[in-house]
Structures are given as C-alpha cells and as structure tokens.
Amino acid sequence: MEKKVNCPCLDKEKAISLMHNLLKAFGIQKESIEEALEPSFIGWFSRSIATVIFVFCRDKDGEWCVLAAERGQDAADFRGFWNCPCGYLDFDERVKECALRELYEETGVFIDEDVTEFIGYDDNVESNRQNVTFRFAAIIDDAVTNDFIFSKEHNEGNEVGEIKWIRVSDVDKYMWAFKHDKLVKEVFEKKVISQKS
Numbered sequence: 360m361e362k363k364v365n366c367p368c369l370d371k372e373k374a375i376s377l378m379h380n381l382l383k384a385f386g387i388q389k390e391s392i393e394e395a396l397e398p399s400f401i402g403w404f405s406r407s408i409a410t411v412i413f414v415f416c417r418d419k420d421g422e423w424c425v426l427a428a429e430r431g432q433d434a435a436d437f438r439g440f441w442n443c444p445c446g447y448l449d450f451d452e453r454v455k456e457c458a459l460r461e462l463y464e465e466t467g468v469f470i471d472e473d474v475t476e477f478i479g480y481d482d483n484v485e486s487n488r489q490n491v492t493f494r495f496a497a498i499i500d501d502a503v504t505n506d507f508i509f510s511k512e513h514n515e516g517n518e519v520g521e522i523k524w525i526r527v528s529d530v531d532k533y534m535w536a537f538k539h540d541k542l543v544k545e546v547f548e549k550k551v552i553s554q555k556s
Contacts, residue, residue: 409490410458411445411539413478413546414470416499416507416524423527423551424504425543428465429520430536436487437536439520443543445492454493466522467510470497478546487537494542496550 382388414426427441446461448454455475463469474497481492504524511519525533527547530540 406489406491408448408454408457409445409492410448410454410461410495411443411492411537411542412458412462412475412495412497413443413543413550414462414468414497414499415527415547415551416502416504418504418524418526423547424524425527425530425547426462426466426468426507426522427525427533427539428522431514431517431520433516433518439534440536441525441533442536442539445537447490455495458493458495464513464515465519467512468507470499474499476550478550494546496546498551498554 415423416426418424425443427443430437430440430442432438444458444462444465446457446464448457449460452460455472455477459470459472459475475495476497478494478496480494481490486492507524509522511522527543530543533540535541535543
C-alpha cells in the first residue's frame with residue numbers, strides 16, 4: 360500500500376509567495392494587499408463528513424415507502440434528481456444529530472433518535488466529492504405516510520424541490536443522486552425485510 364501523508368491546503372509562505380508572483384505579473388504593487396495577506400488563515404484540505412438517513416414507513420395500503428426529496432435549483436449538484444435526506448456535519452454536532460437535523464431541514468419531518476439506527480459508512484474515495492458518509496435508517500411502525508406533513512421552511516433557499524414518500528417498489532422509476540436508489544433497496548432488504556419477516 361502506498362504511504363499517504365497529510366495534505367495541507369497551502370503552506371502560508373508559499374501562498375503569499377504565489378500571490379506576490381501573480382501581483383507582479385499583473386503589475387500590481389504587492390504592498391497594497393500585503394497587510395490583508397499576512398494575517399490570513401490558510402486552511403487544510405480534508406475530506407468532508409456527511410450523513411444520509413433512510414426513513415421507511417407504510418402507506419395506507421400497507422406498501423413500504425421511503426422518504427425522499429427532489430434536489431432543487433439551489434442544490435450544489437444533481438438538480439432534479441432524488442435523494443434521501445443528507446448533508447454535512449456541523450461543528451459541535453454528532454453524526455446522528457446531523458442526520459436528524461438534515462431530515463428536519465429538508466423535509467420538515469421530525470423523528471425520535473431512538474428509532475434511528477447507525478447502519479454503516481462509506482469512505483470510498485470514488486464517492487461523490489470523496490465525502491465520508493455515515494448512514495442511518497429509521498423504520499416507522501406506529502404511523503402511516505399520510506400522518507406526516509412536509510415543510511420546506513428550514514431549507515436553504517431552493518435546495519429542495521418536491522418532497523414525498525416513494526414506494527420502494529417504484530424506486531427505479533426515479534432518477535437518483537448519490538446511488539441512493541441502490542442504497543434504498545439494500546437498506547430495505549437488510550433492515551426492513553429481514554427484521555420484519
């Protein structure tokens with residue numbers, strides 16, 4: 360296995376030197392922005408932590424459904440595709456808290472932490488943006504899909520389009536971001552079918 364090393368975003372001295380070279384190339388006096396450069400923070404490249412939550416509930420006909428949202432016009436990518444509620448971990452937040460917060464922000468649905476189970480993670484470097492994604496599942500047995508009211512009140516702009524329960528049997532009829540269609544079926548088989556049979 361090839362040895363890996365931490366990768367700082369930029370060495371501060373190299374960053375300032377690079378900026379000076381660019382300014383010189385454009386004929387700008389470096390002193391004019393040097394005061395702004397000197398105290399600036401140079402960040403650190405690392406992979407982001409994300410969460411996704413797969414929420415399953417039966418509809419009034421007894422069919423199992425998964426809660427999903429269409430990616431809106433302000434989404435970072437995959438606009439018009441569908442996904443299960445997902446997003447990035449905040450400071451001072453546990454991953455399960457993040458999953459439940461994203462669920463609430465993107466759909467308006469609140470569920471109890473006790474019915475939410477950690478089911479694994481994805482740290483594959485081939486995954487979208489190389490995110491490390493913690494996965495959760497929740498099986499709602501004491502309600503039906505019609506009992507839930509959706510809200511976009513806590514969305515960021517138009518991040519989310521339509522919100523709805525999609526029958527697991529209809530998952531392939533939609534275009535999904537982040538391979539969530541494949542994951543919905545895998546999680547459903549492992550967590551719903553195997554535990555309910």
